[in-house]
Amino acid sequence: MPNTTINFDLPYPSGVDRPCDFAEQWCEFTAAIDGVFDTFQAGIDRTIPVIPMALVQLTAPASVFNFNPIPFDTVLVDTAAMVDMDVDPFTITIKRPGRYTVAGGIQKPSISSGTAQTSIFIQPENDAQAIVNDIGTDGVIVYCLDAYKSVETHAVGDQIRLAYSVGTSNFFTISSAWLSAVWHSDTEVP
Amino acid sequence: MALSCPTEENFAAVAKQLHKTAVEAEERIYELEYQLRAAANRPTIIQESDTLETGLFSGTVQLMGPRFGVSFLTTFNNTLVPSDEGVANNSAPFPILGEGAYEVGFTATIVASGAADVNSYRIIQIQQHTPDPSSAGTIIAGFRLVDAIATTVFESGNGIDVSIAGHLRIKANDRIFVTIYHTNTSSTLNVSIGARVWIHKVSDATLTAVL
Numbered sequence: 001m002p003n004t005t006i007n008f009d010l011p012y013p014s015g016v017d018r019p020c021d022f023a024e025q026w027c028e029f030t031a032a033i034d035g036v037f038d039t040f041q042a043g044i045d046r047t048i049p050v051i052p053m054a055l056v057q058l059t060a061p062a063s064v065f066n067f068n069p070i071p072f073d074t075v076l077v078d079t080a081a082m083v084d085m086d087v088d089p090f091t092i093t094i095k096r097p098g099r100y101t102v103a104g105g106i107q108k109p110s111i112s113s114g115t116a117q118t119s120i121f122i123q124p125e126n127d128a129q130a131i132v133n134d135i136g137t138d139g140v141i142v143y144c145l146d147a148y149k150s151v152e153t154h155a156v157g158d159q160i161r162l163a164y165s166v167g168t169s170n171f172f173t174i175s176s177a178w179l180s181a182v183w184h185s186d187t188e189v190p
Numbered sequence: 191m192a193l194s195c196p197t198e199e200n201f202a203a204v205a206k207q208l209h210k211t212a213v214e215a216e217e218r219i220y221e222l223e224y225q226l227r228a229a230a231n232r233p234t235i236i237q238e239s240d241t242l243e244t245g246l247f248s249g250t251v252q253l254m255g256p257r258f259g260v261s262f263l264t265t266f267n268n269t270l271v272p273s274d275e276g277v278a279n280n281s282a283p284f285p286i287l288g289e290g291a292y293e294v295g296f297t298a299t300i301v302a303s304g305a306a307d308v309n310s311y312r313i314i315q316i317q318q319h320t321p322d323p324s325s326a327g328t329i330i331a332g333f334r335l336v337d338a339i340a341t342t343v344f345e346s347g348n349g350i351d352v353s354i355a356g357h358l359r360i361k362a363n364d365r366i367f368v369t370i371y372h373t374n375t376s377s378t379l380n381v382s383i384g385a386r387v388w389i390h391k392v393s394d395a396t397l398t399a400v401l
């Protein structure tokens with residue numbers, strides 16, 4: 001069976017093939033189609049019903065040094081072993097390369113006095129994602145800062161963390177926090 | 191399921207065999223197509239307000255978003271949830287949508303109905319509540335707050351535009367509420383027509399992903 005189709009390499013007989021080879025030819029053909037179906041199914045299985053994603057929370061107040069990663073204590077979703085809370089409670093580690101939506105948030109009591117510009121950052125880029133002016137009411141106001149980065153491109157091993165800054169090198173209380181990384185596409189050219 | 195191929199005893203029935211193979215192939219193509227369509231059309235509901243929401247007073251957490259008494263139109267719904275059901279507390283979409291990881295978002299323009307207190311603040315939350323018969327409930331009895339996506343915005347004197355989104359792990363019978371707490375004591379707040387809330391299922395939450 002010397003002939004094959006262009007795209008999926010499916011074999012078919014030529015006009016000079018012996019008819020008595022029909023069974024073999026048929027089996028080669030159906031086996032090749034099975035192989036194509038299996039390839040399609042493998043691609044689909046990477047997309048539905050589950051995709052690589054992690055969602056972690058800090059559920060109890062924690063004292064965190066300014067601009068250091070926030071430690072999380074609860075894993076709500078982890079479909080690809082992206083979180084190891086025992087070894088590294090700060091980090092979501094990317095396991096499949098691609099484009100991700102990365103989001104997070106903190107709730108933080110106001111500083112005791114004065115004013116400060118409070119920001120949150122998603123690492124590794126460390127670009128400020130939310131900023132609020134803390135007017136120093138000594139905890140009367142709880143500031144909620146949220147971040148939503150709709151598209152980021154990540155490689156295997158990239159480490160996603162959440163940090164905050166009030167511009168003062170000290171420990172501050174974080175009431176609660178969350179961080180998520182959700183894969184939504186590969187980076188190949190279709 | 192592997193496609194079958196002929197053996198010596200059915201050489202005389204090539205047409206029949208071809209038909210069988212075609213039916214089997216079609217069955218597999220149908221399964222693949224169904225899954226591709228599902229992957230490309232994840233369950234999503236988008237709702238948008240078509241009336242001015244008024245009377246949000248200061249000093250207490252109050253509901254915004256789809257709920258009784260405020261008109262929200264469903265502008266997109268590719269789920270089995272009836273189109274007149276809300277994202278929030280007047281229905282139970284999540285038993286139908288299924289447990290999983292969801293993106294939930296809310297956008298709105300919020301303005302004072304009278305005097306705007308400059309530097310007063312608003313805390314907007316997308317709250318997730320789960321059934322708890324022992325709970326008196328901060329929103330409705332029998333439900334306990336388990337998670338929230340929140341943002342704090344200060345008033346400049348001209349109203350605020352708020353956009354908030356994040357991810358929640360939602361379980362059957364959970365409810366989503368959009369709430370506001372504010373300190374604008376000089377007047378109540380209004381939510382302008384066009385406030386939008388959406389939920390979008392991004393993944394099953396318990397299975398392991400194929401890398």
